[in-house]
Amino acid sequence: MSSTTPATPSKFRVAIVGAGLGGLLLALFLQKYSTDIDVDIYESAAKLTELGAGIGVWPRVMEVLKFLGLEDDLKEIGGAHDSTAQSVHYRKADEPKAVDIRVFAPALLTFSRSDLQAVLAKHLHTADKIVYSKRLLAYVEPEAGQLDPIVLQFKDGTTATCDLLVGSDGIRSAARRTMFNNLADAAEIRGDKEQAAKLRTMIEPVWSGQVVYRGLVPVDKLADSAHSKDLQKTLILLGKDRASLPSLSATNVHEANIDPQDIVSYPITRGKTINVAAFVNTPGAEGTTYTKAWVTESTSAEVLEKFSGWDAGVQDLFKAMDKSLSWAVHTVRGLPTYVSGRAVLIGDAAHAMTPHQGSGAGQAIEDGFILATILSHPNVTLSNLFEALKIHDGLRRPFSQGIQRRSQMTGYLYHLHRLGWEHITGEQSAAGDYPREMLGKIGDELESAMGWAINESIMDDREKALKLLEKL
Numbered sequence: 011m012s013s014t015t016p017a018t019p020s021k022f023r024v025a026i027v028g029a030g031l032g033g034l035l036l037a038l039f040l041q042k043y044s045t046d047i048d049v050d051i052y053e054s055a056a057k058l059t060e061l062g063a064g065i066g067v068w069p070r071v072m073e074v075l076k077f078l079g080l081e082d083d084l085k086e087i088g089g090a091h092d093s094t095a096q097s098v099h100y101r102k103a104d105e106p107k108a109v110d111i112r113v114f115a116p117a118l119l120t121f122s123r124s125d126l127q128a129v130l131a132k133h134l135h136t137a138d139k140i141v142y143s144k145r146l147l148a149y150v151e152p153e154a155g156q157l158d159p160i161v162l163q164f165k166d167g168t169t170a171t172c173d174l175l176v177g178s179d180g181i182r183s184a185a186r187r188t189m190f191n192n193l194a195d196a197a198e199i200r201g202d203k204e205q206a207a208k209l210r211t212m213i214e215p216v217w218s219g220q221v222v223y224r225g226l227v228p229v230d231k232l233a234d235s236a237h238s239k240d241l242q243k244t245l246i247l248l249g250k251d252r253a254s255l256p257s258l259s260a261t262n263v264h265e266a267n268i269d270p271q272d273i274v275s276y277p278i279t280r281g282k283t284i285n286v287a288a289f290v291n292t293p294g295a296e297g298t299t300y301t302k303a304w305v306t307e308s309t310s311a312e313v314l315e316k317f318s319g320w321d322a323g324v325q326d327l328f329k330a331m332d333k334s335l336s337w338a339v340h341t342v343r344g345l346p347t348y349v350s351g352r353a354v355l356i357g358d359a360a361h362a363m364t365p366h367q368g369s370g371a372g373q374a375i376e377d378g379f380i381l382a383t384i385l386s387h388p389n390v391t392l393s394n395l396f397e398a399l400k401i402h403d404g405l406r407r408p409f410s411q412g413i414q415r416r417s418q419m420t421g422y423l424y425h426l427h428r429l430g431w432e433h434i435t436g437e438q439s440a441a442g443d444y445p446r447e448m449l450g451k452i453g454d455e456l457e458s459a460m461g462w463a464i465n466e467s468i469m470d471d472r473e474k475a476l477k478l479l480e481k482l
């Protein structure tokens with residue numbers, strides 16, 4: 011990394027823009043794999059601040075964290091008392107007493123986001139520096155074929171240079187904005203106005219139609235609840251829309267009625283705190299523009315009111331939650347490329363997805379793993395970086411966009427919009443008036459939807475990358 015004495019001269023300089031989980035993991039992977047790549051990290055915030063409280067990690071992603079040598083540290087900060095993966099309990103909870111759907115055997119490791127970020131920062135060599143309060147506005151690339159540096163332009167008026175720009179700057183990525191404006195400008199110069207217009211639609215994120223209330227519940231505050239012990243499990247609670255709205259205008263949909271949809275809760279900080287995320291949905295609003303502030307403060311009373319009639323344990327959970335933040339859940343459209351010239355997008359900048367597979371950060375981590383594998387390969391040099399990045403794009407884009415689509419489909423399942431449930435009304439669902447075997451169908455579908463995260467290994471993709479790099 012930049013301030014250490016490299017064993018061999020630097021083959022190129024990488025600028026990682028954005029020190030979220032994706033950017034930090036990439037820096038760690040590069041530190042592990044390469045001695046001849048200089049890295050600078052630019053972060054817009056004044057210090058490391060992971061937004062949101064908890065994060066869940068499935069076995070496929072845990073494999074790469076173990077590969078980095080983080081296992082022991084992660085055990086120290088695990089969510090459950092015994093620091094092991096928790097079983098995941100899927101239930102239908104839009105009725106007074108929740109009904110079991112399926113239990114996944116110990117599968118999910120849960121963490122406080124700030125604890126996880128602190129572990130990553132601790133493992134970056136002390137000499138490595140993150141440059142804080144550096145908000146990227148745009149970047150300027152040399153003409154195609156030129157090996158001159160890329161120039162980064164920051165909001166404070168300063169500039170920096172690099173040979174490779176990694177945009178890990180999250181869902182509202184400035185790197186994505188520059189990349190897709192440049193691609194659109196090039197399409198216009200070719201006379202392809204339609205393509206140019208399409209490329210510009212890739213810049214802004216789109217609203218998923220959902221808002222999530224995120225809050226924390228100290229376990230002590232649940233002591234009087236009859237459900238106290240149960241609420242300390244990892245729970246994914248599904249429910250049916252109460253109403254469907256016939257037609258909504260694109261500009262005011264977020265003012266319309268909303269439906270409670272699903273709740274995810276799990277312990278963090280060694281079982282002292284429960285992390286809660288409660289989703290509501292505005293039917294028909296997916297893909298429209300959310301015109302209010304994305305993040306606002308809300309109260310536990312607000313959330314209780316939205317989930318009235320749901321399982322009694324859920325009511326106890328919300329009563330014990332002092333306050334919450336409501337977040338409008340946005341996604342990035344399926345990009346036609348993550349790579350242009352010597353710039354590459356990773357994490358939410360490339361593929362922000364709905365959280366229903368609990369995998370946005372996991373996909374950012376996978377991006378970092380494969381990208382670092384590629385960049386550190388001896389065959390990769392400054393002059394063939396673009397070809398090397400194409401290998402990353404070929405492996406990571408189809409996979410991560412597949413998870414993006416799966417997340418959307420899993421969301422429809424959580425709202426009970428699939429597998430025959432679309433014919434059951436909200437009232438019937440809340441009254442328990444549906445054939446019981448329909449629960450089994452959801453369980454089977456969930457197992458098939460999440461199988462990749464539990465049973466598959468990313469090492470297969472690493473092998474593919476290494477084979478392709480041999481031919482570079």
Ligand SMILES: Cc1cc2nc3c(=O)[nH]c(=O)nc-3n(C[C@H](O)[C@H](O)[C@H](O)COP(=O)(O)OP(=O)(O)OC[C@H]3O[C@@H](n4cnc5c(N)ncnc54)[C@H](O)[C@@H]3O)c2cc1C
Nearest residue numbers: 028030031032054066146179180357358368369370371372
């Ligand atoms: C309710 C909810 C629950 C979730 N649960 C899970 C889960 O259980 N498991 C999971 O894997 N994922 C989960 N996710 C998704 C996950 O949070 C994100 O996918 C992940 O945090 C993205 O990481 P990132 O590093 O790409 O982006 P971010 O975490 O957004 O980091 C981007 C960084 O870039 C910085 N930045 C932004 N703009 C600039 C700029 N112009 N210049 C410089 N720096 C900049 C930011 O300050 C930030 O530090 C969840 C998401 C939500 C909304």
